[in-house]
Amino acid sequence: MAEEKHMWEAIELSRRNIQQGVGGPFAAVIVRNGSIVARGTNLVTSTNDPTAHAEIVAIRAACRSLKTFQLSDCEIYTTCEPCPMCLGAIYWARLKAVVYANTRRDAAAIGFDDEFLYHEFTLPLTDRKISLTQMLRHDALQVFQEWAFMEDKTRY
Amino acid sequence: MAEEKHMWEAIELSRRNIQQGVGGPFAAVIVRNGSIVARGTNLVTSTNDPTAHAEIVAIRAACRSLKTFQLSDCEIYTTCEPCPMCLGAIYWARLKAVVYANTRRDAAAIGFDDEFLYHEFTLPLTDRKISLTQMLRHDALQVFQEWAFMEDKTRY
Numbered sequence: 324m325a326e327e328k329h330m331w332e333a334i335e336l337s338r339r340n341i342q343q344g345v346g347g348p349f350a351a352v353i354v355r356n357g358s359i360v361a362r363g364t365n366l367v368t369s370t371n372d373p374t375a376h377a378e379i380v381a382i383r384a385a386c387r388s389l390k391t392f393q394l395s396d397c398e399i400y401t402t403c404e405p406c407p408m409c410l411g412a413i414y415w416a417r418l419k420a421v422v423y424a425n426t427r428r429d430a431a432a433i434g435f436d437d438e439f440l441y442h443e444f445t446l447p448l449t450d451r452k453i454s455l456t457q458m459l460r461h462d463a464l465q466v467f468q469e470w471a472f473m474e475d476k477t478r479y
Numbered sequence: 480m481a482e483e484k485h486m487w488e489a490i491e492l493s494r495r496n497i498q499q500g501v502g503g504p505f506a507a508v509i510v511r512n513g514s515i516v517a518r519g520t521n522l523v524t525s526t527n528d529p530t531a532h533a534e535i536v537a538i539r540a541a542c543r544s545l546k547t548f549q550l551s552d553c554e555i556y557t558t559c560e561p562c563p564m565c566l567g568a569i570y571w572a573r574l575k576a577v578v579y580a581n582t583r584r585d586a587a588a589i590g591f592d593d594e595f596l597y598h599e600f601t602l603p604l605t606d607r608k609i610s611l612t613q614m615l616r617h618d619a620l621q622v623f624q625e626w627a628f629m630e631d632k633t634r635y
Contacts, residue, residue: 408567424619
C-alpha cells in the first residue's frame with residue numbers, strides 16, 4: 324500500500340535521526356499526488372531551534388520546494404500525532420490530511436510534553452503555567468484596523 | 480514603563496510590516512534582562528512560509544543569537560494573543576512570560592483563524608476539519624523505545 328510505504332519512510336527517517344544524534348525520535352514526509360515532495364526530522368537540539376519539529380521542518384521544505392505558502396493538495400505522514408505547535412502549522416498550511424503513527428500519549432510516555440500542552444491550551448489564560456498578560460490593546464488594534472481597510476494586500 | 484516601551488516597539492514593527500507589504504499585521508520582540516534580544520514580524524506571504532508568524536520568527540532569531548534552544552530567562556511581547564502554533568512554540572522554547580495586546584477575537588474579526596483553531600483543537604480527532612488517521616503505531620513505537628533506552632542523547 325502506498326500509504327504504508329510513506330509512513331515506513333518516515334519511521335526509517337526517525338530511526339536514523341536518533342541513531343545519528345541529530346534530534347528527537349520524530350520524522351514526517353509530505354506527499355502530493357502520491358509522491359513525497361519533502362521530508363523533515365526533528366532538528367531542535369542540533370540546530371538550536373525549538374520550533375524545528377519534524378512536521379514544521381517538512382512543511383517549510385515543501386513550501387520552499389513548491390514555492391507556495393499553502394499545501395492544500397498535500398498530505399503529511401508523521402511518526403507521531405502532531406503537538407499543538409505542529410497541528411497549528413498544519414492548519415495554517417492548509418494540508419488536506421494527517422496520517423500519524425504514535426499518539427500524544429506515546430510521546431508523553433517517553434518524556435515529551437505534547438499531552439500536557441493540549442491540556443494547558445484548554446485552561447483560562449490566567450491558569451496557565453506560562454503567564455499571559457495583556458497591555459496596549461487599544462494601540463495594537465489600530466494596526467489591525469489599518470490592515471482590515473488595506474486594499475492592496477496578500478491574504479493568507 | 481519599560482514593558483510598555485517593548486510593546487510599543489512591537490506595535491510599530493507590525494505597522495511597518497503591513498505598510499511595506501511584508502506580511503500580516505503582527506510583530507513580536509523577545510526581552511532578556513530588560514533588553515530586546517530578537518525581533519520578528521509576520522513573513523508568511525513574503526517568504527512562502529506558513530510557519531513564519533511573528534512569534535516563531537522572533538523565537539528562532541533569539542535562539543540563533545543566544546545559541547540555545549531554551550529561552551527560559553526571556554519574555555515575549557507580541558502584538559496579538561499567540562495562535563496555538565505560536566503558543567506551542569512559546570512552551571517548547573520555555574519562555575517565562577507572554578505579554579500580548581490584541582486578543583484572538585480581535586484577530587478573528589479581521590479574518591484570521593486563531594479562534595477557530597483553538598476550538599478545533601478541543602474536538603475529538605475524528606471531528607476535525609483536517610482528518611487525522613492512524614497507521615503503523617506498532618512500528619513507530621519501536622523507535623520511541625529505542626530513544627527511551629538511549630543513554631547518550633540530548634534531551635529538550
